[in-house]
Structures are given as structure tokens and as C-alpha cells.
Amino acid sequence: MTEEPCQCSDCQRFYKEHDRLIREFPTFKQQQELNWASIQSFRTLCSKVTNELQSQLSDRELNEDLSSEEKHISSIEITEALNELESVNAYLYSIEALMERIFDTKLSNNIESKFKEIANELAPDPLNVDRLILNRLFHQTPDFPDKKNH
Ligand SMILES: [Zn+2]
Numbered sequence: 001m002t003e004e005p006c007q008c009s010d011c012q013r014f015y016k017e018h019d020r021l022i023r024e025f026p027t028f029k030q031q032q033e034l035n036w037a038s039i040q041s042f043r044t045l046c047s048k049v050t051n052e053l054q055s056q057l058s059d060r061e062l063n064e065d066l067s068s069e070e071k072h073i074s075s076i077e078i079t080e081a082l083n084e085l086e087s088v089n090a091y092l093y094s095i096e097a098l099m100e101r102i103f104d105t106k107l108s109n110n111i112e113s114k115f116k117e118i119a120n121e122l123a124p125d126p127l128n129v130d131r132l133i134l135n136r137l138f139h140q141t142p143d144f145p146d147k148k149n150h
Pocket of ligand 1: 006007008009010011012139
């Protein structure tokens with residue numbers, strides 16, 4: 001059976017971004033570097049916000065007298081976010097460890113040329129099957145019955 005690719009705005013945004021990343025980073029080495037930088041920037045930002053929220057929370061415990069500027073986020077909201085971010089940071093750390101393994105691989109120029117060739121074929125194709133499979137995480141509608149809340 002053939003499925004029409006979903007055209008919701010989330011999916012369209014994903015198709016566009018997916019193809020752009022193949023077009024602009026068409027070699028194995030470029031994909032390694034891109035993904036490494038992407039994970040690191042995500043990790044840097046998440047840890048920085050986590051630290052900031054933690055110090056904000058401990059400031060509140062010491063000082064009940066808060067300025068209105070500091071009060072716009074509730075302590076419950078901060079505590080909940082910290083719990084979520086703690087898990088996210090652990091997952092990102094695991095991904096980083098796996099990326100290090102991927103970084104151990106180096107390919108010859110001939111194989112890199114093959115990557116470029118395939119990238120050229122993939123990126124302009126709006127119906128790329130691999131891309132559609134990957135996009136299930138971005139998709140907002142519940143088309144996967146085994147996945148709740150997605
Ligand atoms: Zn969609």
C-alpha cells in the first residue's frame with residue numbers, strides 16, 4: 001500500500017530541514033561534524049539553563065523577599081522543569097558517548113564521493129521514504145497507534 005506523505009506544517013518543516021542538511025552537508029565527515037556540533041550546542045544550552053534555574057531556586061529558599069521580575073516563573077514550574085531537564089541532560093550525555101563512537105570512523109575519498117552522489121539524488125526528492133520514516137517524531141497527529149500522545 002502506498003501512503004501519501006503528510007503535508008501538515010510540522011512535516012513540511014521537517015522535509016525542508018532534512019533536505020537542506022543533506023544538501024549542505026553531503027559527506028560523511030560533514031554529517032559527523034554537524035551532528036556533533038548540534039548535540040554539543042543542545043547540551044550547552046540545556047546545562048546553562050539548568051544551572052540558572054537551580055541557582056534561582058536556591059536564591060528563593062534563602063530569600064523570601066523576591067522582586068516581581070524574579071517571580072514570573074513559579075517555584076513549582078522550575079522544579080518540574082529541572083526534573084525534565086535532568087533526564088534530557090542524561091540522554092544527551094548518552095548520545096554524545098555514541099557520537100564519539102561514530103567519530104572513530106573515517107572514510108576514504110572514494111566513499112565520500114559516493115556520499116555526495118547519493119546526497120544529490122536524495123535531497124531534491126520530496127517523497128524520500130527514509131525521510132518520511134524519520135519524521136515520525138516531529139509528527140503531531142496520532143498515526144502510530146502504539147504511541148500514545150503523539
Ligand atoms: Zn504531519
